[in-house]
Amino acid sequence: MNRSPSSSGLLPLPGAPSSSWALYRARLSSLLQSVDTAVFVAFWLFGLINNVLYVIILSAAQDLVGNGIPKGVVLLADVMPSFLTKLVAPYFIHRIPYATRIFIFVALSSAGMLLIAFTPPSQSVAVKLIGVGLSSISSGGGELSFLGLTHYYGHMSLAAWGSGTGGAGLIGSLLYVMLTDWIGLSVKTSLLASAFLPIIMLVSFFLILPHGPLRASARKTYEPIANRDSFQEEREGVEDNFGDIPTSTASSSLLAPGPAVAATVYSSHPTEDARKDSLAAKIRRSKLLFFPYMLPLLLVYIAEYTINQGVSPTLLFPLDSSPFTEFRSFYPFYGFLYQVGVFISRSSIAFIRIHHLYLPSLLQVANLVLLTLHALFNFIPSVYIVFVIIFCEGLLGGGVYVNTFAEIMENVPAEDREFSLSATSVSDSGGICVAGFLSMAMEVWLCNWQVDHGRDWCRRIKAG
Numbered sequence: 001m002n003r004s005p006s007s008s009g010l011l012p013l014p015g016a017p018s019s020s021w022a023l024y025r026a027r028l029s030s031l032l033q034s035v036d037t038a039v040f041v042a043f044w045l046f047g048l049i050n051n052v053l054y055v056i057i058l059s060a061a062q063d064l065v066g067n068g069i070p071k072g073v074v075l076l077a078d079v080m081p082s083f084l085t086k087l088v089a090p091y092f093i094h095r096i097p098y099a100t101r102i103f104i105f106v107a108l109s110s111a112g113m114l115l116i117a118f119t120p121p122s123q124s125v126a127v128k129l130i131g132v133g134l135s136s137i138s139s140g141g142g143e144l145s146f147l148g149l150t151h152y153y154g155h156m157s158l159a160a161w162g163s164g165t166g167g168a169g170l171i172g173s174l175l176y177v178m179l180t181d182w183i184g185l186s187v188k189t190s191l192l193a194s195a196f197l198p199i200i201m202l203v204s205f206f207l208i209l210p211h212g213p214l215r216a217s218a219r220k221t222y223e224p225i226a227n228r229d230s231f232q233e234e235r236e237g238v239e240d241n242f243g244d245i246p247t248s249t250a251s252s253s254l255l256a257p258g259p260a261v262a263a264t265v266y267s268s269h270p271t272e273d274a275r276k277d278s279l280a281a282k283i284r285r286s287k288l289l290f291f292p293y294m295l296p297l298l299l300v301y302i303a304e305y306t307i308n309q310g311v312s313p314t315l316l317f318p319l320d321s322s323p324f325t326e327f328r329s330f331y332p333f334y335g336f337l338y339q340v341g342v343f344i345s346r347s348s349i350a351f352i353r354i355h356h357l358y359l360p361s362l363l364q365v366a367n368l369v370l371l372t373l374h375a376l377f378n379f380i381p382s383v384y385i386v387f388v389i390i391f392c393e394g395l396l397g398g399g400v401y402v403n404t405f406a407e408i409m410e411n412v413p414a415e416d417r418e419f420s421l422s423a424t425s426v427s428d429s430g431g432i433c434v435a436g437f438l439s440m441a442m443e444v445w446l447c448n449w450q451v452d453h454g455r456d457w458c459r460r461i462k463a464g
Contacts, residue, residue, distance in 0.1 A: 036153075036156065036210065038208055038209065038210050039153050039154075039156060039157055039160070039209065039210060040156055040157075040159075040160045041160075041204075041208055042160075042204045042205070042208040042209035043146070043149075043150070043153070043156075043157040043158075043160035043161045043164065043209075044160040044161070044163055044164040044167075045164060045200055045201070045203075045204040045208070046142070046146045046161060046164060046201065046204055046205075047146070047160065047161040047162065047163065047164020047165040047166075047167070047168065048164040048165070048167050048168050048171065048200075049168075049197055049198060049200050049201045049204070050105075050138075050139055050142040050143060050146060050164075050165070050168075050201070051139065051143075051164075051165045051168035051169070051172070052168040052171060052172040052175070052194075052197060053109055053112075053113060053135050053138075053139065053172070053194060053197065053198070054078055054079075054082075054135070054136070054139050054168075054172070055168055055169055055171075055172025055173055056172045056173075056175065056176050056191075056194050057074065057078050057116075057132055057135065058074065058075065058078060059172065059173050059176040059177070060176060060187065060190075060191065061074040061075070063180075063187045064116065064125070064128050064132075065125050065128075072309055072436050072437075072439055072440035072443075073129070074129075074132065075305075075309060075432070075436045075439075076433065076436040076437070077129040077132040077133055077136070078132050078135075078136050079136060079429050079432040079433055079436065080133075080136070080433055080436075081133045081134075081136035081137045081140065082136040082137065082139050082140030082143075082429045083140065083426065083429035083430050083432070083433050084140075085136075085137050085140035085141050085144075086140045086141075086143070086144050086422075086425050086426035086429050086430075087426050087430075089140070089141055089144060089422075090144055090282070090286075090419060090422040090423040090426075091279055091282050091283075093141070093144070093145065093422070094148075094418070094419070098145065098149060098205070098214065099205070099206075101141065101142075101145050102201060102202060102205045102206075103202075104138075104141070105138045105141055105142045105145075105198070105201065106138075106198040106199065106201055106202055108134050108135065108137055108138035108141075109134070109135045109138035109139070109195075109198045110195045110196070110198050110199075111131075111134055112130075112131040112132065112133070112134030112135035112136075112138065113131065113135060113191055113192075113194050113195035114131070114192070114195050115127070115128070115130060115131030115134065116128050116131035116132065116135075116191055117188050117189075117191035117192045117195065118188075119131065138198075140425075140429060142201075143425050144421075144422035144423075144425045144426075145422070146161055147161070147405060147421040147422055147424075147425055148418045148419070148421050148422040150405075150409070150421065151409075151414075151417045151418040151421060152213040152214055152217055152418075153213055155406070155409060158349070158402070158405055158406060158409060159347075159349045159350055159402075162346040162347070162349055162398075162401065162402035162405075163343070163346055163347040163349075165346060165401075166339075166342045166343035166344070166345070166346030166347055166398055167343055167347075169338075169339035169342055169343060170336075170339050170340065170343055173332075173335065173336065173339060175194075176190060176194075179193060282419060282423075285416060285419065285420070285423075286423050289408075289420055289423060289424055292357075292407070293357070293404050293407065293408055293420075293424050293427075294424055294426070294427040295427075296357035296358050296360075296361040296400060296404065297357070297361075297400060297401065297404045297424065297427035297428055297431070298427040298428075298430055298431045298434075299358075299361040299362070299364070299365060299431070300360065300361040300364045300396065300397050300400040300401075300431070301397070301427065301428045301430075301431025301432055301435065302431040302434050302435050302438070303361075303364040303365045303367065303368040303435075304338075304364055304367075304368075304393055304394075304396070304397040304435075305431065305432045305435030305436070305439065306368055306435040306438050306439050306442065307367060307368050307371055307390075307393060308334070308335065308338060308435075308439075309435060309436065309439035309440075309443070310435070310438060310439025310440070310441070310442035310443045310446070311368070311371050311372055311375055311439075311442060311443075311446065312330075312331060312334045312335075312371070312390070313330075313331050313443050313447075313458065313461075314375045314443065314446040314447055314450060314458050315330065315334065315371060315374065315375060315383075315386055316330055316455075316457040316458060317330075317382075317383040317386075321382070321383065322383045323383075327457050327458075327460050327461045328461045330383075331461075333387075334386075334387075334390050337387055337390045337391045337394065338390055338391070338393055338394040338397075339394060340391065340394060341390075341391045341392065341393065341394020341395040341396075341397070341398060342394040342395075342397055342398035343394075343398070344394075344395060344398070345394065345395045345396070345397075345398030345399040345402070346398040346399075346401065346402045348399075349402045349403065349406060352399075353403060353406065354399055354400070354403040355403075355407065357400055357403060357404055357407065360396045360399055360400050361396075361400055363396055364393065364396045364397060364400070367389060367392070367393050367396070370389065371386070371389065372442075372446070374386070375446045375449075375450070376446065376449055378455065401428065404424065404427075405421055405424065408420050408421055408424060409421070446458075447459065
């Protein structure tokens with residue numbers, strides 16, 4: 001059977017109708033026609049606020065633990081509780097209403113930031129790490145909940161969520177620098193200011209997000225299914241509004257409305273019987289998600305966070321051949337380039353789809369191998385080539401993240417979709433946990449190798 005480039009996940013050939021400006025104009029037109037601004041803004045803010053404290057904590061890692069403790073400790077404290085939350089919460093969190101969850105997440109994240117801010121420097125670092133852990137639990141629970149919530153609001157909400165999480169990396173890192181360096185606030189005051197950011201999540205959920213889809217789903221959970229003829233007429237009416245969009249456009253664009261969106265909007269949320277809702281049944285469903293969705297997401301996160309935390313601190317060049325005046329400037333700039341790539345790829349889901357998730361995941365592993373070999377043997381001639389590789393690393397990581405959940409929304413049956421979106425979110429945190437342990441060993445090993453072979457640049461780095 002012939003498959004179009006769009007449906008096969010391949011890029012269209014140059015000059016083909018599916019690669020023309022008319023296609024992208026049709027996509028943009030369908031996007032603007034179907035956009036619910038309130039839904040888009042709400043989910044963008046959900047993604048931003050849910051992830052921004054994670055980024056701020058990592059940006060403040062040096063100020064939290066000082067010079068005697070590896071940065072990887074803060075990374076693990078920032079991600080391990082989130083990982084454990086995503087591992088177990090999908091099997092019971094559906095019993096907690098979304099409104100209640102929002103209050104819990106806001107309380108946990110604000111309490112965590114307040115505990116970090118008010119812990120005096122003389123106190124044990126362990127107390128601050130408890131605060132980091134509270135924020136991490138909130139972030140993990142928030143991610144699996146908001147991803148599950150996209151089931152009720154369609155593909156636009158997923159695109160907005162992905163863009164918001166990408167923006168959190170840029171905004172979080174810049175916000176901490178702005179508060180501490182540009183404005184001149186103390187670390188304590190900066191963290192206190194950050195503790196009030198979760199309030200925006202309350203505003204987004206209760207004041208911005210339309211609750212009609214949630215209320216309709218709650219009613220349909222207990223009411224008989226509406227007349228099927230009426231349902232079919234409504235569905236056909238929605239599809240008719242987009243009949244002039246090319247088939248290839250609809251199949252290749254996540255946001256192109258069509259039967260999948262119509263079914264999401266108009267179909268009833270089925271009542272699960274006790275057997276299907278059991279823990280054993282959900283574990284079986286999770287196993288079915290592992291190879292098509294969880295594993296490629298896990299691989300890409302292991303590779304990119306091992307690069308970010310374990311390899312990039314050793315990707316150093318002579319200062320006279322770089323744009324920097326200090327060796328410590330390489331690492332934060334690599335992080336900035338990575339976040340730019342993540343933001344772009346997570347925001348591009350409206351126009352670019354990746355159906356074969358293993359391809360970018362394996363390319364990310366190749367990036368890890370390439371940069372590790374350079375850290376050992378110093379064969380890349382210019383730091384600007386490394387800049388391009390790090391930027392592409394961000395593109396690959398962000399692309400796999402958002403396209404994984406897009407594939408679930410398109411391919412998993414509606415009755416399993418909410419659980420599947422939540423359960424798959426464990427892969428990114430699991431990958432970061434594995435990378436955290438790997439990176440602590442790799443950074444030390446690579447730095448020692450470089451020193452033994454006449455490159456002691458990694459030992460010249462002084463904390464700012």
